[in-house]
Amino acid sequence: MSIPGRLVAVLASATALAGLCGCTVQPPDAEGKHGLPVHIRLPSSRGPGPARPPSDPPAASAPAASSVPPSASSVPPSAPAPRVLWSRGDSGPGVRELQARLRQVDWLFDGPTGSYDDLTERAVSGFQGxxxxxxxxxxxxxxxxxxxxxxxxxxKWELYLMGGQPADAPDPRCLTGRVLCISKTTRTLRWMVDGRTVSTVAVRFGTESTPTREGVFHVYWKSRHHVSTLYHSPMPYAMFFSGGQAVHYSYDFAARGYAGGSHGCVNVRDEAAIARLFDEVGVGDKVVVHW
Known part of the structure; x- marks a missing residue:
């Protein structure tokens, strides 16, 4: 084949290849020195990537993990508040034990009374803090x-330092008539009429050197505003039953509880209760002091 004929064949082949690859062929004025096109774009060895429409917005980047608020289900529930056993206004043996233990660690100096009062509340608050x-x-x-x-x-005595101990069964000698039935075991005084308990109060007795006598006696004298001629101490609502020994109100018992003792008398710390008792008990009524 002549040179012009071969040139025509080469150009025909290039034109066919360009049609298959989508490329363009430079016009004849851009030929090389051998008359071949110099800017034939060949297809890339990598396949074309997926097309993205020009109008699509750029994909938003995911927020940082720390900026994503946790869902309600992923937040651990807070620990429940501890159960309250006693609070102000409560009463009973549990409160009495609480007060006795607070006294042991010097957070409470009154009581135990068995009633959760303002002093107990302040003592508990101080202990907590x-x-x-x-x-x-x-x-x-x-x-x-x-x-x-x-x-x-x-x-036992720590729990009932200020009185309030339950009374035991009455002595058989207390079951008839009008009787001040006084127990040294439970430190209580029952006012009884024909075997029925009308009222009960806490009492304190004499010390070892001046003990309260035991036995059956009778009230022989009453003195509402009595003052001891021997000890020069007040003995309000005194009801004498054996020599100089009497049932009466004691300011010391009201203030110090069982930390002190009498000179043989039966002390009462509840002034309102002893005032009522003084009005009800008469001269001649029986007094029984027992263990």
Missing amino acids: KRGLPRTGRTDMVTWQRLLAMTRPPG
């Missing part, structure tokens, strides 16, 4: 467990 607990003044399970770990079980 000292140990880093919420100062609620209410005795919850956490506060109670901490107090138990620091104290010992209170004894």
Whole structure:
């Protein structure tokens, strides 16, 4: 084949290849020195990527993990508040033990009375604050467990330091007539009429050096505003039953409880109760002091 004929064949082949690849062929004026096109674009060895419409917005980047708020289901529930055992206004043996234990650690100086009053509330609040607990003044399970770990079980007299101990069964000698039935075991005085208990009060007795006599006596004298001629101490609502020994109100018993003692008399710390008793008991009524 002549040179012009071969040139025509080459150009025909290039034109066919360009049609298959979508490329363009430069016009004849851009030929090389051999008359071949110099800007033939060949297809890439990599396949074309997926097409994206020009109008699509750029994909938004995902927010950082720390900026995503946790869902309600993923937040752990807060610990429940400890159960409250006793609070102001409550009463009973549990409160009495609480007060006795607070006395052991010097957070309470009155009582025990068995009633959760303002003094008990302040003592509990102080105990809580000292140990880093919420100062609620209410005795919850956490506060109670901490107090138990620091104290010992209170004894009988610690629980009833200010009186209030349940009375025992009345002495058989108290079951007839009008009787002041006085128990040294439970430190209580029952006012009884024909075997029925009308009222009960806490009492205190004489010390070891001046003990209260035991036995059956009778009220022989009453003195509402009595003052002891021997000790020069007031003895309001005195009801004498054996020599100089009497049932009467005691300011010292009201203030100090069983930390003190009498010179043989039967002390009452509840002034309102002894005032009523003074009006009801008559000269000649029986007095029984027993264990």
